[in-house]
Amino acid sequence: MSANMGTDSTPAHGAGADETLRAWRTGIDTYQEPVVYMRRDCAVCRSEGFTTQARVQLTARSGSIVATLSVVDGPWLGHGIAGLSEAAWTSLRPQPGEWLTVSHAPVLESLSHVRAKVYGHRLDAGAFSAVIGDIAAGRYSDLHLATFITACAGDRLDLDETVSLTRAMIDVGERLDWGRDRVVDKHCVGGLPGNRTTLLVVPIVAACGLTMPKTSSRAITSPAGTADTMEVLAPVDLDIAAMRRTVESTGACIVWGGSVRLSPADDILIRVERPLDLDSEGQLVASVLSKKAAAGSTHVLIDLPVGPTAKVRSAEAAKTLGRRLIEVGRAIGLQVALRVTDGLQPVGRGIGPALEARDVLAVLRREADAPDDLRQRALRLAGDILELGGAAPEGHGLRLAAEVLADGRAWSKFAAICEAQGGLREVPLASHRQVVEAPSGGRITAIDNRVLSRAAKLAGAPKAPAAGVDVHARLGDVVQAGQPLFTLHAQAPGELAYARQYVDARPPIFQISEVS
Structure with a gap:
């Protein structure tokens, strides 16, 4: 359908x-990515x-943005019209039919x-500051961003460059100050499906009086x-x-960093x-630590599966990454x-937003069938943070964390955090399911985390919240x-069919050996 605009408006002054x-x-x-559609014959x-x-600058009464041009030959776009993608429209916020001034983007x-x-x-440092400043301002196209990301990938950033990149990412956003000597946080470097310990650690730590x-x-x-x-x-x-408001009322929050403009360039790069x-x-180091510093944290625990x-393949790689995190x-x-934690197999049972949320609630509510591996991993991390933040003496953090979970204080704190953020929601269920069975009997000796994660993504996660994988067997079973x-x-x-086709076309995700 063509855009249908009247002709009674006049161009903007000048x-x-x-x-x-x-x-x-x-x-x-x-x-x-902001995109503008223009007729080739306009x-x-x-x-x-x-x-x-081409990169073009669009100026309305509300301000200016830089967008990527897509040229249109078909009849769906009317003459004299700039079609704005959703990202361009929400960034520029023009009135429908408003005249836009179109010009070349600044060099x-x-x-x-x-x-x-x-x-x-x-x-x-000056170079990173210039690049990150332009990224945060929305001046880079996705092609530019991909080039920068690729140029810095692998081992192409040394320690000084990583520090400069981290500082540049902090400087382009807001930085919070909580007025406290110790503000704690945690982060997992990832690569381990189902490892959703944060939703357990935060309420345990906050219930003990720390700010997180x-x-x-x-x-x-x-x-x-x-x-x-x-x-x-x-x-x-x-x-x-x-x-x-959430942190002041509950001592903690669990929010998306992209909505609070803390290290905003990081969200664009991600x-x-x-x-x-x-x-x-x-x-990875710049992304993690820029967010922690911008959020006002002083003490941070990093989980390295x-x-x-997993993302970190060996003890030596964990040592190298850990040293870089500490130094930066x-x-x-x-x-x-x-x-450093075990990254040999998924944590809990669910892989995907809703399935992981189900596991978290089962642990917080102390349900009998709650996944114990998720519980124990979260308790160890919470114990470390309690000691790091001074809420427990050295060697006593794990015991305190276990008490807070067992007596219901963690669940009460989590419910309070959810209420402060807008209210606790029901966990959605997927409409379509298919079981993948063992092709033979024996003992499970290995699980491919990457392929299992890929299957969950092809099933629709995370965009479809209820999609993913529910794991029924573990190493050694x-x-x-x-x-x-x-x-x-x-x-x-x-x-569902796409994910199953992928699983069937791959070597077995679960390696099964004969029982001797």
């Missing part, structure tokens, strides 16, 4: 007719020589630093991030004022890292502690042929 087009909301989702394209992928001097990094040169303003990311390469799982249970898109499936060491199919933390004023290993959950039959 703009000629060949520089203006009228705003039309297309309703097209371009995954948070006066602006002809006069300015615009082509597809980005910081791209010279990106090109230098592509060719292997080191960047100094937890800002979390959505999934990058996993079937669910902490924010995705928490969003199943309560709103996470809080602004800073709402976040402060958006492109997700489809690239890249999460390199230097960028280690396993052959020290440089920006954070005290960082580490816990003896199973019979035909016994359920896991169940695929999907909210659409096509996604």
